[in-house]
Amino acid sequence: MTVTANSQLLAGRVILITGAASGIGAAVAQCCAAQGATAILLDKNLPALEKVYDSIIEQGHAIPAIYPLDLKGASQDDYLNLANSIEQNFFRLDGLIHCAASLGQLAPVPHQNSKLWAEILHVNLSAPVMLTRACLSLLESTDDSFIVFTTDSVQAKAYWGAYGIAKAGIECFASQLADEQASSGRIKICSFDPGRVNTEFLKRAYPALNPSDLPKAEDIAPDYLEIIHASAATVHGKQLQHSVKQSSLASE
Template sequence: MFEYQAPADLLKDKVILVTGAGSGIGRTAAITFAAHGATVVLLGRTLEKLENVYDEIEAAGYPQPALVPLNLESAQEHDYIELTNTLDQEFGRIDGILHNASILGVRTPIESYDPVIWQQVMQVNLNAPFMLTQTLMPLLQQSDDASVVFTSSSVGRQSKAYWGAYAASKFATEGLMQTLADETSGICNIRANCINPGATRTQMRSDAYPAENPQSVTAPEDIMPAYLYLMGKDSATVNGQSLDAQ
């Protein structure tokens, strides 16, 4: 998978929603999916960042993307319903979701973890992917081959001291993915998997390891083979798995 060579038209005519599409891995994934033929729905909280990604995709001559400014921390059920109705009217289906948006919270002992920050992390990292997936299920069911990709972490498999809400949210994400995968297995064309990006050159990584040289970790572009693999037809039989991008 690390050496996966995606066909140029791997995602041709597919509609794929990417959360956290304004920067980091989400930005790179959105551009990469578009480069392989997908119409990408760019979801994020900062309109300016989304517009920059939109312009980059258009300038490259890739399929015209769509913009969805949405703050996952404050979004309510009616926001997800409105989003689903809009996507239904525009596209009639969704072929893929990359749940990429996450926040780190703070790295501190459990005994001193701020409950407000804990709730914020859970809202963005766990509750939002649940709500978004649930409301988009009717559109995923309209796809011949729908792939839902959740973002995990090494500390979502084996935690470490001081990773608090972030680690807990990623453990829960793994469970959410496994539940969805088992529920859809054999009864519809939806598959669900997790991807662990590993140490990647992003702002979150810099926040978590401020003393680290960013150039010493992998660039987002270099982990895209795994993302393409999970979104494309070559992983059609892969369901309920947690894969490493590095």
């Protein structure tokens, strides 16, 4: 399946996107809105969320919702409150796309700051796990729902510390959850590594790298739509990568 702009393939669906204030999260949110979805924009940066909101409205897409939340300090109760709010206001949730990420400290193991280590593990691993758990019953109550976890190939590389460990954990969690959901077939679950993308996050991670030749967030966002529209048999339980995404979905 080739997804084209404004094809309205997500009309009537409600999709929660984390990290929606900037980078890949913002681009994915705008892509989903262009397909007709009601995008719930979650991030800690309210002014940036409002800019994404305004951009979606200006393009004439479905009115999105803003949900400001700092994952660093959020608890399970915060995520349950979010799920309850979605149910009360939208009566459904069709998809959850995890794009939020925090880089933390790139340093050798002996020099890792313990407090920052715990914070980065929480934002990149515990937070998406708790949010997913809170939203599961809503996702199970709709047909053809999905969860996409954004991951990264740097996991076992030197100096990547808690961020790398968290991304390895997210892939493991995605596989566990996909296995648990396989028998019911109600939620399509996978992880996706978009590779190096020209974003502010990448510039912080690779300050010496010239990002001009790399794809921009808006170039990568359609990959998420391809995953959303792919059959469960094609993507469920898989760890997809941008470089092999087209061949992985070729059967579509």
